[in-house]
Amino acid sequence: MRWLGGRESDNVEDRRGSGGGGLLVGGGIGSVVIAVIVMLLGGDPSQILQSSSSQEPVNQQADDAAAAFTRKTLASTEDVWKKLFADQGSQYSSPTLVMFRNMTESGCGTASQASGPFYCPADQKLYIDLSFYDELRERFNAPGDFAMAYVIAHEVGHHIQKQLGIMDKVDEQRSRLSKKEYNKVSVRLELQADFFAGVWANHAQGQSISIDKNDVESALTAANAIGDDRIQQETQGTVVPDAFTHGTSAQRVYWFSKGLKTGDINQGDTFNSREDANL
Template sequence: MRWEGNRESSNVEDMRGGGGGGFGLGGGTIGIGTLVIALVGGALLGVNPLTLLGMMTGGGQVTQQQGPAPAPPANDQEAKFVSTVLADTEDVWTELFKQGGATYQDPKLVLFRGAVRTACGAGQAAMGPFYCPADQKVYIDLSFYDTLKSRLGAPGDFAQAYVIAHEVGHHVQQELGITEQVDRARARASQAEGNAMSVRLELQADCFAGVWAHHAQRARNVLEQGDIEEAMNAAQKIGDDALQQASGRAVVPESFTHGTSAQRQKWFSTGLQTGSVKSCDTFSARSL
């Protein structure tokens, strides 16, 4: 991915503090193996990740913000990459909203280590990157990228960019009022029905990630050979069915909350090929 030298976002908050490596929780650490198991927990239990956020209100050393969080160090290459990708999503979605007669409000992106207090409750690194609609922030422990590469088998900078674009896609849903509508519907639905709605919400975020990639490529020629394959591979590795199989458990479609590998690839590809927000209407689609 061609990103170096491009604009960096000023909406990145560094709440990592001065701790060392690993995920410090309650004086101990979470190993990579435990992290992978935790990543599939939502899919296995059929629990919405936002619900997990609200449940995880205790345990572990939680990073708490004291006043405005600082920007990441200028020489931090990983943070620099994240800031540049976030800036690119800002440029794309600002223009698309403008074309639709609306104003896009940029989300914040918070870098943390181990655990973090959010408006949705206490989030932990084991959950992977997530978006909190209550404070309109994307949260990521950059160690997740090591897991994405080494344990989930999805290396590459564009795979990493896809992860960020997906979470920003959830912010776009919040801006469009989609998240609120789905949350209201889920409150009246059964567990299985709620999971099915979550799948459509997640697949739409994948499609929105593809929409971003489409317009970023047209405007700034960011894609290099193999980038699309990296994103498609990442989508395959983090499908609900793939994660359940990787954990050694039976595949239980009724528990899916993010969609199968094939579905995630399909909807990212749809957004990438069309560049159209309208093409991402997963809620009207008869077949996912």
């Protein structure tokens, strides 16, 4: 992935040096392995947090480079979505992205390395511990800048859902549906965020970024690596579809690819479409 200009966003809170009750959306994009264990499989979050606290010293130069990359990616999403919203006669309100290390507070509760990147609807901010980029490369075998950009674009996709009122409609169903049925709706929400990430890439290509087939492959590798089926198989040795929260690897790849190919926001109704039913 190559930057074409590379404007950096000002809508960023840098809390990397500051240490460390709502819906955490998209918290499974990277450390979803840990989140699934803790939230769905009965894992012990205290053990995870203890292991997170014993980290190697941060390479400041590399950390600053990751921060600059994050700002550039957010700026690219701002440019794309402002235009797409304007084309439909509406106005896009850019989210704030919070960069941190180890732990910080959010409108949805404590954000930690274990929670992974997520979007908090309560304060309409994105949260990312920059060490996640290392995890994406080393644990999920998804190296490359575009894989990292995909993660940010997915979380921005949740902000798009908030702006369009989709997220509020989904949240309203929480009290009316069983856990099993609500999980199905949650999966469709996550798949739509994958689709929106693809839409961003389609419109950013040639404008703020230049990507080739290898870049796309790295993003697809990331999407494939963090499907619920693959994660459950790795963490508990079996697949439990009723406990899915983000969709299968094949579903995630499908919807990101569709957004990337079409660039058409109107083709991403994952809630009513069953194009991926056989995946």
